[in-house]
Amino acid sequence: MLLRLSPQHVEAIRSHGEREYPAECCGILLGRADGEQKVVSEAVPVRNLRHDPQRAQELLPLNVPGRESERNRFLIDPRDQLRVEKDARARQLDVLGYYHSHPDHPARPSEYDREHAWPWYSYVIIGVEQGEAKDFSAWVLTDDRSQFTPEPWEAAQLQP
Amino acid sequence: MAVKVMIPTPLRQYVGKRESVEIDAKTVGEALSALTTRHNDLRKHLFTDEGKLRSFVNVYLNDEDIRYLQKDQTPLHDDDVLSIVPSIAGGMALRCICS
Numbered sequence: 001m002l003l004r005l006s007p008q009h010v011e012a013i014r015s016h017g018e019r020e021y022p023a024e025c026c027g028i029l030l031g032r033a034d035g036e037q038k039v040v041s042e043a044v045p046v047r048n049l050r051h052d053p054q055r056a057q058e059l060l061p062l063n064v065p066g067r068e069s070e071r072n073r074f075l076i077d078p079r080d081q082l083r084v085e086k087d088a089r090a091r092q093l094d095v096l097g098y099y100h101s102h103p104d105h106p107a108r109p110s111e112y113d114r115e116h117a118w119p120w121y122s123y124v125i126i127g128v129e130q131g132e133a134k135d136f137s138a139w140v141l142t143d144d145r146s147q148f149t150p151e152p153w154e155a156a157q158l159q160p
Numbered sequence: 161m162a163v164k165v166m167i168p169t170p171l172r173q174y175v176g177k178r179e180s181v182e183i184d185a186k187t188v189g190e191a192l193s194a195l196t197t198r199h200n201d202l203r204k205h206l207f208t209d210e211g212k213l214r215s216f217v218n219v220y221l222n223d224e225d226i227r228y229l230q231k232d233q234t235p236l237h238d239d240d241v242l243s244i245v246p247s248i249a250g251g252m253a254l255r256c257i258c259s
Contacts, residue, residue, distance in 0.1 A: 024251060033169075058227075060215060060247050064254065073251035078218040078225065081245050089179075094169055098248050105252045113250040116216060120170035123250070 002037040003097075003122045003138045003153040005029075009043045010155045014133035016045045017101035017126045023070040024048055026100040028084050029122060030093045038096040038122055044084055049075040060116075073112075074100045097122030097138075104128070107135035109148045117141040122151055161186060161236040165195055166243040174201040183242075188221060189232030191242055206244070218245040 016025045026048050031040040049056045050070035060075055062068040076098070085095055098121060102108075107127035109117070117123060119141045127135040139148040165181045175181050181199070185191035192213075196203040206217055213219065219226045220243040226234050236242075 026248070028248075059218070060249050067254055068251070072254065074249060076248040078220070078245040078247060079223075081248060082220055082223065082243055085243075085245070096169075100250055102252050110251065110253040112253070116247075116249040118168075118170045118216075118246050118248075120173075 001033070001035075001140075001151065003040070003124075003151050004037055005040040005043070005153065005155050006157055007155045009040055010136060012045075013043050013099050013124065014126055014136065016099075017103075017128040017133045018131055020048070020101065021128045021131045022103045023051070024072065024074040024101050024103060026074040026076055026098065028076070028081070028095060029097045029099060029124065030084070030088045031096045032092075033094060033096060040096060041093060042088075043099065046076055046080045046084065049077045071103060072105075095121070097124065099124035099126065101126045101128045101133075104130065107137045109139050114141065114145070114148060117145075117148070119143045119145065122153075123148065124153075161238050161240065163191055163236050163238075163240045163242055165191060166241060168244055168246050170246075171202060171205055171244065174205070175199045185236055187232060187236060188219060188226050188229075188234040188242065191236060192219070192232070216247045216249070218247055219243070220245055 027043055027045040029040050030042040048070050050073045056075050107125045123139045125137050126133050138151040138153040140151045141148055163183055165183055167175055183191045183194050185194050
């Protein structure tokens with residue numbers, strides 16, 4: 001599928017990554033999908049719950065607590081997920097995927113990303129090098145969960 | 161009790177592309193079991209081989225996480241809404257964080 005966003009969405013995601021640096025940022029992509037494309041209408045920034053280690057640990061424990069933190073892990077609070085999803089549904093929008101940043105690291109999914117991903121969703125990753133957003137890429141997990149494949153994306157002004 | 165189960169987008173392919181499914185059950189555990197019996201392909205995405213809810217899967221009864229209620233023993237009432245909410249997580253390859 002093709003992932004379509006506006007240049008404003010791309011800029012907002014990049015800015016979010018820069019604001020949160022050196023921590024990972026994260027957010028939810030809302031819009032509509034038909035069989036051929038996912039069209040993003042909103043990129044909703046949400047809090048990286050790894051900033052709240054106690055609550056995050058209750059939901060999804062870290063494997064190596066001494067070496068994992070908000071600087072290399074993100075977790076979206078399911079309460080935020082639920083709230084955003086309910087609001088989206090009321091406006092006939094769906095969750096199309098998520099974005100997050102990799103501070104001083106390539107904008108490519110890691111093995112950890114793969115282990116924690118869900119199929120179908122678009123996973124947008126931005127590389128933030130020394131506080132400056134660089135690469136922007138989109139990925140989809142295969143149905144058998146074995147790997148991410150690059151998802152074609154384009155930033156163009158979208159028709160209302 | 162007649163409850164509605166909200167299905168996240170990646171799992172809708174296993175329930176005929178619907179965003180929700182109506183289930184009759186007395187507890188959360190019964191509802192999830194009925195759901196995965198009716199739609200068998202869902203089972204491996206929601207449960208481990210040992211039959212436990214996967215760590216990436218959160219279940220909300222209305223607006224409350226069942227972890228903080230009675231988990232799968234949580235009783236249901238007519239018109240309750242169960243939401244399957246993915247835990248969305250990820251991060252970089254692990255390496256030393258130098259201060």
